[in-house]
Amino acid sequence: VEYYVVQPIQDRMRKKYSLEDFTLGTKLGQGGFGVVYFATNNETGEPYVLKRADDYGEAEEWMNRRMQIAAWNACAPYVGSWQGEPSKPGAYPPLWLAWKYEGGRTLFEFMKEKDFPYNLEPYLFPDEESYPRTLAVGDPERTAATIRAIMSQCLDLLVQMHGTGIVHRDVKPENLIFDENTQRFKLIDFGGSADLRFGVNYVPKQFIFDPRYAAPEQYIMSTQTPEAPFPPIALALSPVLWQLNLPDRFDMYSLGIMYLQLCFKSLRTDAGVQKLRKDLTASNESLSAWRRANEAKIRDPEAWAILDANDQAGWEFARLLTKKIPRRRISAMTSKFDRFMLNRPSLLKKIDR
Numbered sequence: 001v002e003y004y005v006v007q008p009i010q011d012r013m014r015k016k017y018s019l020e021d022f023t024l025g026t027k028l029g030q031g032g033f034g035v036v037y038f039a040t041n042n043e044t045g046e047p048y049v050l051k052r053a054d055d056y057g058e059a060e061e062w063m064n065r066r067m068q069i070a071a072w073n074a075c076a077p078y079v080g081s082w083q084g085e086p087s088k089p090g091a092y093p094p095l096w097l098a099w100k101y102e103g104g105r106t107l108f109e110f111m112k113e114k115d116f117p118y119n120l121e122p123y124l125f126p127d128e129e130s131y132p133r134t135l136a137v138g139d140p141e142r143t144a145a146t147i148r149a150i151m152s153q154c155l156d157l158l159v160q161m162h163g164t165g166i167v168h169r170d171v172k173p174e175n176l177i178f179d180e181n182t183q184r185f186k187l188i189d190f191g192g193s194a195d196l197r198f199g200v201n202y203v204p205k206q207f208i209f210d211p212r213y214a215a216p217e218q219y220i221m222s223t224q225t226p227e228a229p230f231p232p233i234a235l236a237l238s239p240v241l242w243q244l245n246l247p248d249r250f251d252m253y254s255l256g257i258m259y260l261q262l263c264f265k266s267l268r269t270d271a272g273v274q275k276l277r278k279d280l281t282a283s284n285e286s287l288s289a290w291r292r293a294n295e296a297k298i299r300d301p302e303a304w305a306i307l308d309a310n311d312q313a314g315w316e317f318a319r320l321l322t323k324k325i326p327r328r329r330i331s332a333m334t335s336k337f338d339r340f341m342l343n344r345p346s347l348l349k350k351i352d353r
Protein backbone atom coordinates (compact mmCIF):
# COMPACT_ATOMS: atom_id res chain seq x y z
CA VAL A 1 0.00 0.00 0.00
CA GLU A 2 2.79 2.35 0.96
CA TYR A 3 4.56 1.81 -2.34
CA TYR A 4 1.53 2.39 -4.53
CA VAL A 5 0.37 5.44 -2.64
CA VAL A 6 3.58 7.18 -1.67
CA GLN A 7 5.85 6.35 -4.60
CA PRO A 8 3.85 8.01 -7.40
CA ILE A 9 3.51 11.14 -5.31
CA GLN A 10 7.23 11.19 -4.54
CA ASP A 11 8.02 10.67 -8.24
CA ARG A 12 5.84 13.62 -9.15
CA MET A 13 7.47 15.82 -6.55
CA ARG A 14 11.00 14.76 -7.47
CA LYS A 15 10.78 15.72 -11.14
CA LYS A 16 11.88 19.33 -11.38
CA TYR A 17 9.69 21.24 -13.78
CA SER A 18 10.24 24.67 -15.28
CA LEU A 19 8.31 26.93 -17.63
CA GLU A 20 10.18 25.42 -20.63
CA ASP A 21 8.43 22.08 -19.98
CA PHE A 22 5.03 23.58 -20.79
CA THR A 23 3.16 25.45 -23.50
CA LEU A 24 0.89 28.01 -21.92
CA GLY A 25 -2.74 28.06 -23.03
CA THR A 26 -5.74 30.13 -22.00
CA LYS A 27 -6.01 32.04 -18.76
CA LEU A 28 -8.27 30.15 -16.32
CA GLY A 29 -8.34 32.72 -13.58
CA GLN A 30 -6.85 35.90 -12.27
CA GLY A 31 -6.98 36.66 -8.57
CA GLY A 32 -5.39 39.55 -6.72
CA PHE A 33 -2.26 37.53 -6.07
CA GLY A 34 -1.58 35.66 -9.30
CA VAL A 35 -2.67 34.31 -12.67
CA VAL A 36 -3.74 30.73 -13.50
CA TYR A 37 -3.15 29.22 -16.96
CA PHE A 38 -4.11 26.05 -18.73
CA ALA A 39 -0.91 24.42 -20.04
CA THR A 40 0.23 21.34 -21.94
CA ASN A 41 3.28 19.34 -21.03
CA ASN A 42 5.63 19.50 -24.06
CA GLU A 43 6.92 15.98 -23.47
CA THR A 44 3.72 14.05 -22.75
CA GLY A 45 1.04 16.35 -24.17
CA GLU A 46 -0.86 15.99 -20.89
CA PRO A 47 -2.93 18.91 -19.61
CA TYR A 48 -1.69 20.85 -16.58
CA VAL A 49 -2.61 23.98 -14.67
CA LEU A 50 0.07 26.57 -13.90
CA LYS A 51 -0.24 29.40 -11.42
CA ARG A 52 2.07 32.39 -11.40
CA ALA A 53 1.78 33.47 -7.78
CA ASP A 54 2.96 37.02 -7.17
CA ASP A 55 2.10 36.64 -3.51
CA TYR A 56 1.29 33.80 -1.11
CA GLY A 57 3.09 31.38 -3.46
CA GLU A 58 5.21 29.97 -0.64
CA ALA A 59 2.15 29.40 1.51
CA GLU A 60 0.36 27.69 -1.37
CA GLU A 61 3.39 25.49 -2.05
CA TRP A 62 3.63 24.51 1.63
CA MET A 63 -0.06 23.58 1.88
CA ASN A 64 0.05 21.60 -1.36
CA ARG A 65 3.10 19.63 -0.25
CA ARG A 66 1.48 18.83 3.08
CA MET A 67 -1.82 17.91 1.44
CA GLN A 68 -0.11 15.71 -1.16
CA ILE A 69 1.19 13.53 1.65
CA ALA A 70 -1.53 13.75 4.29
CA ALA A 71 -4.69 14.17 2.19
CA TRP A 72 -3.74 13.48 -1.43
CA ASN A 73 -7.31 12.43 -2.20
CA ALA A 74 -8.72 15.80 -1.25
CA CYS A 75 -6.76 18.12 -3.55
CA ALA A 76 -5.57 18.43 -7.17
CA PRO A 77 -2.33 16.50 -7.86
CA TYR A 78 0.42 19.02 -7.22
CA VAL A 79 3.62 18.42 -9.18
CA GLY A 80 6.00 21.15 -8.07
CA SER A 81 7.09 24.74 -8.30
CA TRP A 82 9.90 26.95 -9.61
CA GLN A 83 10.90 30.56 -9.34
CA GLY A 84 9.96 32.85 -12.22
CA GLU A 85 11.46 36.02 -13.61
CA PRO A 86 10.60 39.23 -11.77
CA SER A 87 8.29 41.55 -13.73
CA LYS A 88 10.89 44.34 -13.51
CA PRO A 89 14.49 44.33 -12.29
CA GLY A 90 14.65 44.36 -8.51
CA ALA A 91 11.02 43.22 -8.11
CA TYR A 92 10.11 40.18 -6.05
CA PRO A 93 10.27 37.08 -8.28
CA PRO A 94 6.97 35.21 -8.67
CA LEU A 95 6.61 31.52 -7.84
CA TRP A 96 5.17 29.20 -10.49
CA LEU A 97 3.17 26.24 -9.23
CA ALA A 98 1.95 23.28 -11.30
CA TRP A 99 -0.90 20.79 -10.93
CA LYS A 100 -2.40 18.11 -13.13
CA TYR A 101 -5.48 19.46 -14.93
CA GLU A 102 -8.56 17.99 -13.24
CA GLY A 103 -11.30 19.12 -15.61
CA GLY A 104 -13.06 22.14 -16.97
CA ARG A 105 -15.69 22.74 -14.30
CA THR A 106 -15.77 23.81 -10.69
CA LEU A 107 -18.90 23.65 -8.55
CA PHE A 108 -19.33 27.32 -9.51
CA GLU A 109 -19.77 26.41 -13.20
CA PHE A 110 -22.28 23.68 -12.34
CA MET A 111 -24.15 26.10 -10.07
CA LYS A 112 -24.40 28.73 -12.84
CA GLU A 113 -26.15 26.34 -15.22
CA LYS A 114 -29.93 26.51 -15.44
CA ASP A 115 -30.55 22.87 -14.62
CA PHE A 116 -28.46 22.83 -11.42
CA PRO A 117 -28.42 20.58 -9.40
CA TYR A 118 -29.84 18.11 -11.95
CA ASN A 119 -26.71 18.62 -14.09
CA LEU A 120 -24.69 16.82 -11.40
CA GLU A 121 -26.95 13.77 -11.16
CA PRO A 122 -25.24 11.78 -13.96
CA TYR A 123 -21.98 12.07 -12.03
CA LEU A 124 -23.22 11.66 -8.48
CA PHE A 125 -25.81 8.97 -9.28
CA PRO A 126 -24.64 7.31 -12.52
CA ASP A 127 -27.32 4.60 -12.39
CA GLU A 128 -30.47 6.07 -13.92
CA GLU A 129 -32.61 3.34 -12.37
CA SER A 130 -31.49 4.09 -8.83
CA TYR A 131 -32.56 6.51 -6.12
CA PRO A 132 -32.99 9.49 -6.35
CA ARG A 133 -33.31 9.47 -10.16
CA THR A 134 -36.41 7.30 -9.91
CA LEU A 135 -38.20 10.17 -8.15
CA ALA A 136 -40.22 12.63 -10.24
CA VAL A 137 -38.45 15.72 -11.63
CA GLY A 138 -39.40 18.60 -9.35
CA ASP A 139 -39.75 16.41 -6.25
CA PRO A 140 -37.87 18.35 -3.55
CA GLU A 141 -36.56 15.05 -2.20
CA ARG A 142 -34.76 14.45 -5.51
CA THR A 143 -33.03 17.85 -5.35
CA ALA A 144 -32.30 17.37 -1.64
CA ALA A 145 -30.53 14.08 -2.39
CA THR A 146 -28.18 15.82 -4.83
CA ILE A 147 -27.50 18.70 -2.43
CA ARG A 148 -26.80 16.13 0.29
CA ALA A 149 -24.37 14.29 -2.01
CA ILE A 150 -22.49 17.53 -2.84
CA MET A 151 -22.32 18.46 0.85
CA SER A 152 -21.18 14.96 1.73
CA GLN A 153 -18.21 15.26 -0.65
CA CYS A 154 -17.33 18.72 0.67
CA LEU A 155 -17.47 17.45 4.24
CA ASP A 156 -15.17 14.53 3.40
CA LEU A 157 -12.68 17.01 1.90
CA LEU A 158 -12.79 19.25 4.96
CA VAL A 159 -12.56 16.32 7.40
CA GLN A 160 -9.32 15.35 5.66
CA MET A 161 -7.94 18.87 5.50
CA HIS A 162 -8.81 19.78 9.09
CA GLY A 163 -7.48 16.44 10.29
CA THR A 164 -4.14 17.50 8.82
CA GLY A 165 -4.22 20.71 10.84
CA ILE A 166 -4.90 22.97 7.84
CA VAL A 167 -7.76 25.45 7.54
CA HIS A 168 -8.61 26.39 3.94
CA ARG A 169 -10.15 29.83 4.63
CA ASP A 170 -11.37 30.25 1.01
CA VAL A 171 -14.01 27.54 0.74
CA LYS A 172 -16.43 28.46 -2.07
CA PRO A 173 -17.85 26.93 -5.26
CA GLU A 174 -15.02 28.47 -7.37
CA ASN A 175 -12.45 26.53 -5.34
CA LEU A 176 -14.06 23.10 -5.64
CA ILE A 177 -12.83 21.57 -8.90
CA PHE A 178 -14.68 18.59 -10.32
CA ASP A 179 -12.16 15.83 -11.03
CA GLU A 180 -13.34 14.15 -14.24
CA ASN A 181 -11.38 10.95 -13.51
CA THR A 182 -12.66 10.16 -10.03
CA GLN A 183 -15.93 12.07 -10.59
CA ARG A 184 -15.50 13.82 -7.27
CA PHE A 185 -14.94 17.39 -6.14
CA LYS A 186 -11.53 18.37 -4.82
CA LEU A 187 -10.19 21.43 -3.02
CA ILE A 188 -7.92 23.94 -4.78
CA ASP A 189 -6.47 27.40 -4.09
CA PHE A 190 -4.58 27.17 -0.78
CA GLY A 191 -2.82 30.57 -0.89
CA GLY A 192 -4.90 31.84 2.04
CA SER A 193 -4.84 28.60 4.02
CA ALA A 194 -3.28 28.30 7.46
CA ASP A 195 -1.32 25.34 8.76
CA LEU A 196 -1.91 25.40 12.50
CA ARG A 197 0.34 22.44 13.15
CA PHE A 198 3.43 24.17 11.80
CA GLY A 199 2.30 27.77 12.20
CA VAL A 200 2.43 28.62 8.47
CA ASN A 201 0.46 31.55 6.99
CA TYR A 202 -1.25 31.98 10.33
CA VAL A 203 -1.99 35.68 9.95
CA PRO A 204 -1.75 36.76 6.30
CA LYS A 205 -0.19 40.14 5.50
CA GLN A 206 -3.26 41.35 3.63
CA PHE A 207 -6.92 40.90 4.21
CA ILE A 208 -7.39 38.06 1.76
CA PHE A 209 -10.66 36.47 2.76
CA ASP A 210 -13.60 36.58 0.36
CA PRO A 211 -16.22 38.72 2.14
CA ARG A 212 -19.05 36.71 0.55
CA TYR A 213 -17.99 33.52 2.32
CA ALA A 214 -15.73 34.58 5.23
CA ALA A 215 -16.93 33.79 8.75
CA PRO A 216 -17.84 36.76 10.96
CA GLU A 217 -14.65 36.24 12.98
CA GLN A 218 -12.04 37.93 10.77
CA TYR A 219 -9.04 36.15 12.19
CA ILE A 220 -9.37 32.50 12.87
CA MET A 221 -7.27 32.75 16.03
CA SER A 222 -8.16 34.91 18.98
CA THR A 223 -6.69 38.39 18.82
CA GLN A 224 -4.61 37.65 21.91
CA THR A 225 -2.46 35.25 19.88
CA PRO A 226 -1.81 37.17 16.66
CA GLU A 227 1.59 35.65 15.89
CA ALA A 228 2.17 32.02 15.08
CA PRO A 229 4.51 30.35 17.55
CA PHE A 230 7.95 29.19 16.43
CA PRO A 231 7.48 25.93 14.46
CA PRO A 232 8.59 23.31 17.05
CA ILE A 233 6.53 25.05 19.69
CA ALA A 234 3.63 25.37 17.27
CA LEU A 235 3.82 21.63 16.67
CA ALA A 236 3.58 20.93 20.39
CA LEU A 237 0.95 23.58 21.04
CA SER A 238 -1.12 22.90 17.92
CA PRO A 239 -3.72 20.59 19.53
CA VAL A 240 -4.13 23.05 22.40
CA LEU A 241 -4.48 26.08 20.11
CA TRP A 242 -6.88 24.13 17.94
CA GLN A 243 -9.11 23.28 20.90
CA LEU A 244 -8.94 26.85 22.23
CA ASN A 245 -9.79 28.60 18.99
CA LEU A 246 -11.48 25.98 16.79
CA PRO A 247 -10.00 27.53 13.62
CA ASP A 248 -11.68 24.91 11.42
CA ARG A 249 -15.07 26.50 12.11
CA PHE A 250 -14.12 29.34 9.75
CA ASP A 251 -14.42 26.88 6.83
CA MET A 252 -17.67 25.51 8.23
CA TYR A 253 -19.26 28.96 8.04
CA SER A 254 -18.17 29.31 4.39
CA LEU A 255 -19.65 25.89 3.73
CA GLY A 256 -22.87 27.04 5.39
CA ILE A 257 -23.18 29.99 2.98
CA MET A 258 -22.45 27.64 0.10
CA TYR A 259 -25.10 25.21 1.35
CA LEU A 260 -27.70 28.00 1.34
CA GLN A 261 -26.65 28.78 -2.25
CA LEU A 262 -27.18 25.16 -3.21
CA CYS A 263 -30.73 25.40 -1.83
CA PHE A 264 -31.81 28.88 -2.99
CA LYS A 265 -31.59 29.98 -6.64
CA SER A 266 -31.71 33.64 -5.62
CA LEU A 267 -28.52 33.26 -3.54
CA ARG A 268 -26.49 31.95 -6.49
CA THR A 269 -25.75 35.46 -7.76
CA ASP A 270 -23.17 37.80 -6.25
CA ALA A 271 -25.87 40.32 -5.43
CA GLY A 272 -27.94 37.61 -3.75
CA VAL A 273 -25.20 36.34 -1.48
CA GLN A 274 -24.03 39.88 -0.67
CA LYS A 275 -27.56 40.80 0.38
CA LEU A 276 -27.68 37.68 2.59
CA ARG A 277 -24.43 38.66 4.31
CA LYS A 278 -25.65 42.23 4.80
CA ASP A 279 -28.90 40.99 6.33
CA LEU A 280 -27.01 38.58 8.60
CA THR A 281 -24.66 41.32 9.80
CA ALA A 282 -27.63 43.57 10.51
CA SER A 283 -29.38 40.86 12.55
CA ASN A 284 -26.34 39.89 14.65
CA GLU A 285 -25.74 36.86 12.44
CA SER A 286 -29.09 35.26 13.16
CA LEU A 287 -30.25 33.00 10.35
CA SER A 288 -33.67 32.74 11.99
CA ALA A 289 -34.03 36.54 11.82
CA TRP A 290 -33.02 36.39 8.15
CA ARG A 291 -35.74 33.81 7.56
CA ARG A 292 -38.41 35.82 9.37
CA ALA A 293 -37.58 38.87 7.26
CA ASN A 294 -37.22 37.07 3.93
CA GLU A 295 -39.49 34.04 3.95
CA ALA A 296 -42.30 35.87 2.17
CA LYS A 297 -39.95 37.63 -0.26
CA ILE A 298 -37.96 34.60 -1.42
CA ARG A 299 -40.39 32.71 -3.64
CA ASP A 300 -38.56 29.41 -3.84
CA PRO A 301 -41.01 26.79 -2.55
CA GLU A 302 -38.65 23.94 -3.44
CA ALA A 303 -35.81 25.37 -1.33
CA TRP A 304 -38.06 25.92 1.68
CA ALA A 305 -39.49 22.42 1.23
CA ILE A 306 -35.98 20.92 1.21
CA LEU A 307 -35.00 22.78 4.38
CA ASP A 308 -38.27 22.04 6.21
CA ALA A 309 -38.63 18.37 5.27
CA ASN A 310 -38.13 15.85 8.03
CA ASP A 311 -38.89 18.17 10.95
CA GLN A 312 -36.69 20.95 9.55
CA ALA A 313 -33.55 18.80 9.42
CA GLY A 314 -32.08 20.86 6.56
CA TRP A 315 -32.93 24.15 8.23
CA GLU A 316 -31.35 23.06 11.53
CA PHE A 317 -28.23 22.06 9.62
CA ALA A 318 -28.05 25.51 7.98
CA ARG A 319 -28.34 27.14 11.40
CA LEU A 320 -25.62 24.95 12.90
CA LEU A 321 -23.22 25.81 10.06
CA THR A 322 -23.78 29.56 10.24
CA LYS A 323 -23.67 30.13 14.02
CA LYS A 324 -21.92 33.37 14.92
CA ILE A 325 -19.89 31.87 17.76
CA PRO A 326 -17.33 29.39 16.36
CA ARG A 327 -17.75 27.08 19.34
CA ARG A 328 -21.48 26.71 18.64
CA ARG A 329 -20.82 26.01 14.97
CA ILE A 330 -20.76 22.39 13.83
CA SER A 331 -17.44 20.76 12.76
CA ALA A 332 -16.94 18.85 9.50
CA MET A 333 -16.81 15.50 11.29
CA THR A 334 -19.96 16.17 13.34
CA SER A 335 -21.73 17.43 10.21
CA LYS A 336 -21.28 14.04 8.60
CA PHE A 337 -23.61 12.63 11.26
CA ASP A 338 -26.08 15.49 11.16
CA ARG A 339 -29.72 14.52 10.79
CA PHE A 340 -29.96 16.22 7.38
CA MET A 341 -26.85 14.46 6.12
CA LEU A 342 -28.04 11.05 7.35
CA ASN A 343 -31.60 11.80 6.19
CA ARG A 344 -32.98 10.46 9.47
CA PRO A 345 -36.30 11.29 11.10
CA SER A 346 -36.26 13.24 14.33
CA LEU A 347 -36.03 10.89 17.30
CA LEU A 348 -37.49 13.46 19.68
CA LYS A 349 -40.67 13.86 17.63
CA LYS A 350 -41.08 10.07 17.51
CA ILE A 351 -40.96 9.83 21.29
CA ASP A 352 -43.49 12.68 21.60
CA ARG A 353 -45.92 10.79 19.42
Ligand code: ADP
Binding pocket: 028, 029, 030, 031, 032, 034, 035, 036, 049, 051, 076, 077, 099, 100, 101, 102, 103, 104, 105, 106, 174, 175, 177, 188, 189, 190
Ligand atom coordinates in the same frame (compact mmCIF):
# COMPACT_ATOMS: atom_id res chain seq x y z
P1 ADP B 1 -7.30 31.98 -7.98
O1 ADP B 1 -8.73 31.82 -7.50
O2 ADP B 1 -6.41 32.51 -6.92
O3 ADP B 1 -7.21 32.74 -9.26
P2 ADP B 1 -7.29 29.08 -8.26
O4 ADP B 1 -6.23 28.17 -7.72
O5 ADP B 1 -8.61 29.03 -7.58
O6 ADP B 1 -6.69 30.54 -8.31
O7 ADP B 1 -7.50 28.72 -9.79
C1 ADP B 1 -8.30 29.52 -10.64
C2 ADP B 1 -9.18 28.66 -11.51
O8 ADP B 1 -8.40 27.78 -12.31
C3 ADP B 1 -10.11 27.74 -10.72
O9 ADP B 1 -11.28 28.36 -10.32
C4 ADP B 1 -10.34 26.62 -11.72
O10 ADP B 1 -11.35 26.98 -12.62
C5 ADP B 1 -9.03 26.53 -12.45
N1 ADP B 1 -8.17 25.47 -11.89
C6 ADP B 1 -7.31 25.59 -10.83
N2 ADP B 1 -6.69 24.42 -10.56
C7 ADP B 1 -7.15 23.53 -11.47
C8 ADP B 1 -6.90 22.13 -11.74
N3 ADP B 1 -6.02 21.41 -11.02
N4 ADP B 1 -7.55 21.57 -12.78
C9 ADP B 1 -8.44 22.28 -13.52
N5 ADP B 1 -8.72 23.57 -13.32
C10 ADP B 1 -8.10 24.21 -12.32
Ligand code: MG
Binding pocket: 174, 175, 189
Ligand atom coordinates in the same frame (compact mmCIF):
# COMPACT_ATOMS: atom_id res chain seq x y z
MG1 MG C 1 -9.82 30.40 -6.56
